[in-house]
Amino acid sequence: MNEQGIRKLRNKFIQSALITLTLVMFLMGTLIYIANLTITRQSIHRILNFIVENDGELEGTKTETVKNPVSSGSSETAQEQGGHSLDSDDYSVVRFLYEIFGTETIEKVRDKYETRYFAVLYDPKGNVTAVKNNLVDSVTQEEAETYGRITLEKERSFGRSGTYYYQVERRDDGSCIVVYLDSTLQVEAMNRLLYSALLLIGFGMILASVFVTVFANRAIRPEVENAELQKRFITNASHELKTPLAVIKANTEMQEILDGESEWTRSTLRQVERLTGLIQNLVMITRAQEQEDREEFADTDVSAVVQETADTFRPVAIQEGKTLTCETPDDLHMEAAASQIRQLTSLLVDNAIKYCDDKGEVKVRVYAVRKGIQLQVSNPYADGKNVDYSRFFERFYREDQSHHADSEKGGYGIGLSIAESLVEQYHGSIQASWKDGVICFTCLLKNKYKKE
Incomplete structure (x- = not known):
């Protein structure tokens, strides 16, 4: 894998890590918010039940007949209050959540300065018998009756209206009571929890992106260094091999001049040519992997370059008993390096002629x-x-697995790898497909420097 591929892998790792972390944090925040919302609504519901059971009154309630839902007490008293007692057996989950979120208790409900509500009582005929709004100065008697009438028209017996939660209790004798509880503090607490969770998630994502990027850079640093050393080795080795190959070729040609051409000299020269071609291809693929210099890119007539390159291979195709056709539109331009377009076309056409x-x-x-x-x-x-x-x-992959030196089709299995490296410089893609006996190589070159 080259340096560019390693960096792409790093970016994918960072994206995957951040997306996963974001989903987990949102899931945890959502669960915490839902738990707080559920417990708060249950607490408000108990307070409304307490007020309803006392006909809208808080004062005069006997302490010994009402127990705190969070404290232990007799089962008889708990049943009188609707079974809301939390004895020692229930501590494992429910009471722990109550202690975390600090919900209301009945002891606080008895304090008229802690609980703001109003109640509207109706007789069996639907007439208002009493309005108890002495604990809510902002709601007049007429407004309380209006709220009560609107609430009776709803099908729900418990719900929320703005910062108020309401409860409707219809009794066996036909009478009815509507209680509205001011839950501004609880609503604001839930909103604060929601906003705090969102802020913490955002801040956490910023910190996570920094740490993940730093750790990812450290993780890929050895791979980047290895890729750089590999390119350097190929370049140096190619230069070191050129001299002995040139000497072998010169000596063999001199031997042919002195002693005449033979089967052995032809074989030696053929292998020298193969090694020379292999070295050139290795250098070519190393250079193709390097990031292009933007100054090399200019407005290029791709149609003309492809047509010109294809024409140079036409005699080769004819010599092998094959035909070559080229279909190009006029004046098809893009920002590119003409040499790279020419090289890409040459690799694909040469490969097609070999395997046609x-x-x-x-x-x-x-x-x-x-x-x-x-x-x-x-x-x-x-x-x-x-x-x-x-x-x-894949580099050095050949469909002919024998890799015989005198293979009829020759090749080193790196031509298509070079083509892929060239295409990647244009942020494009290359694919091979086969259908109805025809193999097709398709390259997409993105015009990344084109101004919209």
Whole structure:
């Protein structure tokens, strides 16, 4: 994997880590908020039940007949209050949550300065018999009756209206009571919890992005250094091998001049040519992996470059008994390096001619798409069924696994790898597909420097 591929992998790791962390934090925040909301509503519901059971009154309630739901008490008293007692057996979850979120208790409800509410009582005929609003100065008797009438029209017996929670109790004798409890403090507490959770999640994501980026950079640093050393080794080795190969070639040619050409000298020169080509390809793929210099990119007539390159291979195709056609529109331009477009076309056309079936036709097409320019090179390939084409772009991979030096089709299995490296410089993609006996290589080159 080259340096660019390593950095792409790092970016994907950072994105995956941050997305996962965000989802987990939102899930935890949501669960905490829902737990707080549920317990707060239960607490408010108990307070409303307490007020309803006392006909809208708090004063005069006997302490010994009402127990704190959070404290232990007799089961008989708990049943009288609707079964809201929390004895020692219930402490494991429910009481722990009550202690965390600090919900209201009945002891606080008895304090008229702690509880603000108003109640409207109705007789069996629906007439108002009493309005108890002495603990809410902001609500007049007429407003309380209006609230009560609107609430009776609703189907729900418990709900929320603004910062008030209400409860409707219809009794067996036909009478009814409507209680509105001012829950401003509870609503504000829930909102504060929600906003605090969102702020903490946002702040946590900023910190997490910093730490994940730092750790990711440290994790990939050895891989980046190894990739750089690999490129340096290939470059240095190629230079070191050129001299002995040149000497071997010169000595062999001199031997042919002195003693005449033989089977052994031809074999030696053929292997020298193969090694020279391999070295050139290794240097080429190393350079292709390096990030391009933006100054090399200029407005390029891609149609002309592809057409010109394809024409140079036409005699080669004819010599092998194959035909080559090129379909290019006029004046198809993009910001690119002409040498890279020429090299990419050469690699694909050369590969197509090598593996094209006898008397087959190699087709070259280039056309504009929404994201840039697409280059297609196809040829008949009858043996292409059930082949893993994704491996074609692996370095040194050859479909002919024998790797015989005198293979008819030759090659080193790195041409398509070089093509992939060239395409990646344009943030594009290259794919191989096979259908109805025809193999097709499709390259997408994104015009990344084009101004919209």
